[in-house]
Amino acid sequence: MLVLLPPSEGKASSGRGAPLKLETLSLPGLTEARAAILEELVELCAGDEEKAREVLGLSEGLRGEIAKNTELRTAGARPAGQIYTGVLYDALDLASLDAAAKKRAARSLLVFSGLWGAVRVTDRIPSYRCSMGVKLPGLGALGAHWRGPMAPVLTEAAGDGLVLDLRSSAYAAAWKPKGEVAERTATVRVLHAPTRKVVSHFNKATKGRMVRSLLSAGIAPTDPAELVEALRGLGYEVEAEAPAKAGAAWTLDVLVDEVH
Numbered sequence: 001m002l003v004l005l006p007p008s009e010g011k012a013s014s015g016r017g018a019p020l021k022l023e024t025l026s027l028p029g030l031t032e033a034r035a036a037i038l039e040e041l042v043e044l045c046a047g048d049e050e051k052a053r054e055v056l057g058l059s060e061g062l063r064g065e066i067a068k069n070t071e072l073r074t075a076g077a078r079p080a081g082q083i084y085t086g087v088l089y090d091a092l093d094l095a096s097l098d099a100a101a102k103k104r105a106a107r108s109l110l111v112f113s114g115l116w117g118a119v120r121v122t123d124r125i126p127s128y129r130c131s132m133g134v135k136l137p138g139l140g141a142l143g144a145h146w147r148g149p150m151a152p153v154l155t156e157a158a159g160d161g162l163v164l165d166l167r168s169s170a171y172a173a174a175w176k177p178k179g180e181v182a183e184r185t186a187t188v189r190v191l192h193a194p195t196r197k198v199v200s201h202f203n204k205a206t207k208g209r210m211v212r213s214l215l216s217a218g219i220a221p222t223d224p225a226e227l228v229e230a231l232r233g234l235g236y237e238v239e240a241e242a243p244a245k246a247g248a249a250w251t252l253d254v255l256v257d258e259v260h
Helices: 028-046 049-056 064-070 087-092 099-108 142-158 179-183 201-217 224-233
Strands: 002-005 109-113 117-120 163-165 185-192 237-241 250-256
Touching: 028 049, 028 064, 028 117, 028 142, 049 064, 087 201, 099 109, 099 201, 117 142, 179 185, 185 201, 185 224, 201 224, 201 250, 224 237, 224 250
Parallel strands: 002 109, 002 163, 163 185, 185 250
Antiparallel strands: 109 117, 237 250
């Protein structure tokens, strides 16, 4: 099972660990694309601060993120699972998983990123600010930049098992499973049960808890139909139908009563 996660806008500090080594990150087929973005991002943030703030879409209160980006090559690096914070990651709570579940997380979780493309939660990265929606002056839109290198690398990473896609739309644009990989891919919506409306905050929390439940139980479904049964067995209310055409992903609706 491969689980695709969005990153978080908020991130923990880099800490005092050894600095980034691009060549040690998982998915080495993405190294060249990572290096190109890293170079331009550092150069952008070391130059005109106002231009950098505009390109990165930062408010005045987040101006300090620009200085942080200038130090990406020398800042301490920590496992990505410790860098990403926010609602989904709070609910997932990787640090409190038992040893077996942590091993499963290391094998199955991939966090998508405007800067790194995708990393495993054990990959050591510095704290940074660069969303997938950014359009760098030289490289252009990051979503488009990633589509070429992502296609073969992520298809290989998916292997022959289930792909559980929990990404937001901006990050989903960087790689779209196709063909038989799509047929064993499940995307998830979290809906308010009485209204059938998509929820926002609770969407992230539910996805984090759902992944935690699967990891803790040691359940690794091999296809979307098995995933539906597994989630129901774990107490989730799930509605799903197989796609009407070949080469399409499944959509699973997880129903919740709370929307806070």
